[in-house]
Amino acid sequence: MASPHHLKLDGVSFTYPGSVRRVLTDITFAVPSDHVTGLIGENGSGKSTLLQLIAGSLEPDVGVITTPPTTGFIEQETQLPFSSPAAALIDAAVAELRDVEKQIGELSALMGEDPDRYAEAFDAALAMAEQAGVWELDSRIATVLAGLGLANVPLETRLGDMSGGQRRRFALAALLLRPVDAMVLDEPTNHLDDDGVDFLIRELAEFSGPVLVASHDRFFLDQAADSLVDLDPGLGHEGGGGEDTRQGTVFTGSFTDYLESREDIRRRWEELYTVQEHERARLEKAAEQTAEDVFHKQTSKSESRISDKFYADRAAKTVGNRLRSARNRLEALERGELPKPPARLRFHGIPEHTSASLGEPAVYAKDIWVGDRLGPLTIKINPGEHWLIEGPNGAGKSTFLKVVEGKWEITEGELRIPEEVVIGRLSQDDEWIDLGKTAEEIFADHVPAGSPTLVDMGLMNEETAARPLGELSLGQRRRVSLGVILASPPDILLLDEPTNHLSLALAEELEEALSTFPGTVLMATHDRWIRRRWAVRTDGRGKVLSLPGRRDD
CATH class of the missing domain: 3.40.50.300 (P-loop containing nucleotide triphosphate hydrolases)
Structure with a gap:
């Protein structure tokens, strides 16, 4: 028998004391009994803050939160x-x-x-x-x-x-x-293997009360959730525009349904923006019209002065009315202006000549060992191939990437990588040192002159790009790292858990961009969503290297 309880939020907003930046704005949604709602958004979007508000450890500035009598929360530490x-x-x-x-x-x-x-x-x-x-x-x-x-x-x-x-x-x-009558979970699949995730999915399906779960796990969300609340900024603009900054867009259905809805919203946004810009160009042209533009000819010389004055007055009145109308409509358009949709991720500056022209493997390893962390491993990676490196913690996934990058030396065996090959890596950890510089300054220091900006690439808005890196979340910092790779792609791209700290929508765009990348890719990941998709790739470039478990990397 299902519990009659609901978990509800109505108009909830919150700003931390002493801060001028609002974390949450007008959050409104409900989780009914016998339903699982996923709470999504990259680090910094306010997920943890919202969970603290629901738990009662923080109080909202405005709005009402209603929870069932006994609501269970998973704590970071007991x-x-x-x-x-x-x-x-x-x-x-x-x-x-x-x-x-x-x-x-x-x-x-x-x-x-x-x-x-x-x-x-x-x-x-x-x-x-x-x-x-x-x-x-x-x-x-x-x-x-x-x-x-x-x-x-x-x-x-x-x-x-x-x-x-x-x-x-x-x-x-x-x-x-x-x-308990309800459950609120924060990243519950962290530290769970595939069997553990499957078990949790079954547990939530059998629970009769409302469940709110914050997660970056796309496979888990697709299997467990029947609706999603997206806290990432930007969705408030996609359907309408103007100054709407409301967060918490609600999507019904699974994560797969969410992706389809997001794509529909984005396509509609792009269409509306195109229509808007055409209308802007028409109004700007109309606002600059003259009497000659309106009537296309001057009054005949054979007409009397009275006739000349009549037509001149009529032209002046008509042009004045049209100018006022065009300028008023242009001002109205600019007041409710729909912002330009962010660019879709893609690789820029692809090298004309890659390792594919060298006529030899991009990476060749024969019976290599790295102490007791990796080995024996023999593998031949051809230029342009995309390899998924999988295995449990301690299998040596990150170790192998560090060997290819040249960070670690092998202790036994043979390793060959052409000297001409450029190798780039998107690592798990944030490696930026000068956190006082802005995101755009750090980015500009690491990309060729003339590269598109973080804003141009759709990775950040202007306000975020102008903030010091030390003030940004891990997810926002990772966007800088991702931008550097996209702006100056190498011959061999090394990706270590690339979707960590990224919003789910951005992770999807990254995967799409990678599918068209002509270079060699070595990706180490636990992401089950990626692994499931990789298994059904049809481009012939997707390969899998499975490493047995050893000890922690």
Whole structure:
């Protein structure tokens, strides 16, 4: 039976004290019972702030937030001391259910003394126990721990002795075991393998209350969510324009449906912008018309002075009216001006001569080893091929990219890369040092003269590009790194988890741009969405290198 509860936000806005920049503007949406809503947007769009508002740790400037009586939140870290064992976390999560079991035992004993007095309370407790699955609680605990990959972690293990990923998974397990009316999850698939993600998807499908989940995991969103709320800026302009800065565009359906809707919105935006610019050009021309433009000829010399004056007055009046009308309409257009749609991502300045003309492999490795981090590995990568490098944490994916880049030396084997080949890398970590420079200044320092700007490439608006890099989110900084690669593409492009910290829409555009890149690509990723698409590539260039697990890169 579905819970009657809803999670609602109505006109919520928020600005951090002392800041002039509003983080959230007029957020309005609802999550009904038995529904899963995905909250999306790159780092800096306000997802975490919105979750803190829902949790009650922050108060909105305006607006109303309504949550069910018992709303469960997955915490970044447990509130228990790190000296506590995992068992304490699980026991705390199921304490309410254990109390129901204990209450039934106590009422059962009292029933023997006075059945009429305690029968109603006993029946109510029994119904609650059956609904909550109290009798299968131990089996339920084992199922959840196994589903999240924790079956082999002893419950006596202290929280402080676990990895961050293990603690995060135990926090998720505790939330799934706790009886709640609604759930709010922040990036729940972090630290989960494919089996763990599939388990979580099934759990959310069986939950009867509303679920709000912030995530960058496109595969998870496509399988779990039946609607999406997009906090990324720009959507307020796509259908109308003007000064509308409202956030929180709601899309119904799966992530696949969201992509189709986004594309429809963007196509309509481009069409409306084209119509607007044609109208602007027509009005600007009309605003500069003269009497000769209107009437195309002067009055005949044979006409009288009265006739000349009549036509001159009529021309002046007509031209004046038309000028006023054109200028008024031009001013109205500019007041409600639809901004230019951001450019679609594409590679600029593709080299005319790449490693494809060298007549030899772009990368050739034979029985290479890198200490105990990678090896043995033999692979031949031809120019223009796109390789997906997959494997669990510790398999050596990042190690191999660093070897190709020349950052690390092999300890055994043979590695050949033509000297003429230019190699570029989009790494996992932010490598910019001077965080005091603006995003556009950093970008300009790393690209050839005459390159398009970050704004031209659709990666940032003018306000963001003019801000110091140190004030930007990880996602915004990664746009600078991405811009450098796009503006000056190498022969061999190395991508290490390229979609991390990118908005989902931008990740889609990056994949589309890569599909047309003529150079060689080596991409290491855990992204299941990319891996699933890669498996059905039809261009003949998509290859896969699967590395067995070893230890953390």
